[in-house]
Amino acid sequence: MQVYFEDVHPGDELGPFVKEPSKEEVIAFARLAHLTGRFVDDEEARKEGMEGIIVSSWQSMAYLSQLLTNWMGPRGSLSKFDIYFRRIVEPGDRLECRAIVTDTLVKMEKHVVVLDIYIDNQKGERPLQGTAEVILPSRLS
Numbered sequence: 001m002q003v004y005f006e007d008v009h010p011g012d013e014l015g016p017f018v019k020e021p022s023k024e025e026v027i028a029f030a031r032l033a034h035l036t037g038r039f040v041d042d043e044e045a046r047k048e049g050m051e052g053i054i055v056s057s058w059q060s061m062a063y064l065s066q067l068l069t070n071w072m073g074p075r076g077s078l079s080k081f082d083i084y085f086r087r088i089v090e091p092g093d094r095l096e097c098r099a100i101v102t103d104t105l106v107k108m109e110k111h112v113v114v115l116d117i118y119i120d121n122q123k124g125e126r127p128l129q130g131t132a133e134v135i136l137p138s139r140l141s
Contacts (some may be wrong), residue, residue: 002073005111007137008104015098017067021055023091027060036118055089060128064117067097072134079112080133087127091096099132111138 021029028037035056036047042052061083068078089095096119103114113136118129 002075003071003136005104005113005138005139008101008113008136010060010101010103012101014071014100015067015096016096016120017063017070017098019063019097020093021059021089021091021095023053026053026059026091028057030056033058050127051090053091054102055091055093057083058093059084060089060119063097064093064099064119064128064130064132067099068115068117068132068134071099072136077139078132078133079110079135082132083117083128083130085128085135087121087125089119089121089127095127098119102131110135112136113141 027040033056035108038048038054040053041058042067045053056068064083065078065081069128072078099115099117101113105112113134115132115134118126120126
């Protein structure tokens with residue numbers, strides 16, 4: 001399904017796109033990304049003061065980018081993606097990926113949607129937050 005620029009308005013919400021990464025999934029992702037230590041070994045994570053392995057920032061960012069790419073459709077493109085990491089994400093956390101449209105504008109003939117993006121966990125914390133810009137096709141061009 002394709003979303004068009006004219007269909008989007010400030011205040012529109014995306015999500016929740018829910019993920020609950022298992023320990024096995026976290027380890028598999030880390031190994032594919034060639035990560036070691038606190039991402040694949042509980043003992044290594046405990047040496048760094050954590051309870052066990054943690055979800056990598058790359059994996060958390062992938063969840064948010066999946067929310068956006070699922071929404072924008074095949075003709076949309078992600079042009080800006082800035083994330084701030086506020087808290088650790090652990091295997092088993094229930095992550096709700098969300099976005100809110102904060103602006104729509106035309107820049108250099110491109111139809112841009114500006115969004116606040118974030119992940120909420122089951123504790124009511126926001127481990128990731130940031131902003132994104134998506135370029136969408138226009139029905140008028």
